[in-house]
Amino acid sequence: xxxxxxxxxxxxxxxxxxxxxxxxxxxxxxxxxxxxxxxxxxxxxxxxxxxxxxxxxxxxxxxxxxxxxxxxxxxxxxxxxxxxxxxxxxxxxxxxxxxxxxxxxxxxxxxxxxxxxxxxxxxxxxxxxxxxxxxxxx
Numbered sequence: 001x002x003x004x005x006x007x008x009x010x011x012x013x014x015x016x017x018x019x020x021x022x023x024x025x026x027x028x029x030x031x032x033x034x035x036x037x038x039x040x041x042x043x044x045x046x047x048x049x050x051x052x053x054x055x056x057x058x059x060x061x062x063x064x065x066x067x068x069x070x071x072x073x074x075x076x077x078x079x080x081x082x083x084x085x086x087x088x089x090x091x092x093x094x095x096x097x098x099x100x101x102x103x104x105x106x107x108x109x110x111x112x113x114x115x116x117x118x119x120x121x122x123x124x125x126x127x128x129x130x131x132x133x134x135x136x137x138x
Contacts, residue, residue: 025091026110031060035115035135042131052077058135063087065096113137 037056040047050072058067065087069080085098097103109116115135123129 026089028060028062028087028089030110031089031115032062033137034059035137038114038134038136040131040133043129050077056080060087 035058037049037054039049052070052072055070055077056068058065063086064084066082066084068082070077071080072078083098085096087094087096089095092107092109093105094108095103095105106117106119108118113136115137116132117135118130118132120128120130
């Protein structure tokens with residue numbers, strides 16, 4: 001169950017991304033670059049990640065994003081999938097629109113080269129689960 005939630009939050013990180021730097025928020029240009037998965041918590045519990053999973057990344061231009069996720073399955077590093085679309089930032093929230101037309105938002109913070117994305121969603125038993133994912137800019 002925890003492994004499933006962990007993988008769900010890795011996958012969700014591609015669907016929901018946001019960023020905030022101060023009370024005034026940040027501009028899209030603050031996000032430009034490639035951000036790699038560093039760490040994550042689910043309901044405050046630190047999730048262990050393999051080197052494979054840490055290949056997960058999000059690339060931002062000034063108006064578009066693309067992301068790719070990785071997970072270890074049967075001792076093999078496997079790509080989970082790719083997503084891309086456009087985004088806008090307002091304060092500490094990013095609004096993300098995928099190419100398929102679906103849209104999402106997340107709360108974020110930006111400190112130096114660390115992007116923190118926080119989202120709350122319901123698990124399969126309809127309980128709220130809060131995941132916080134930290135990305136590092138390289």
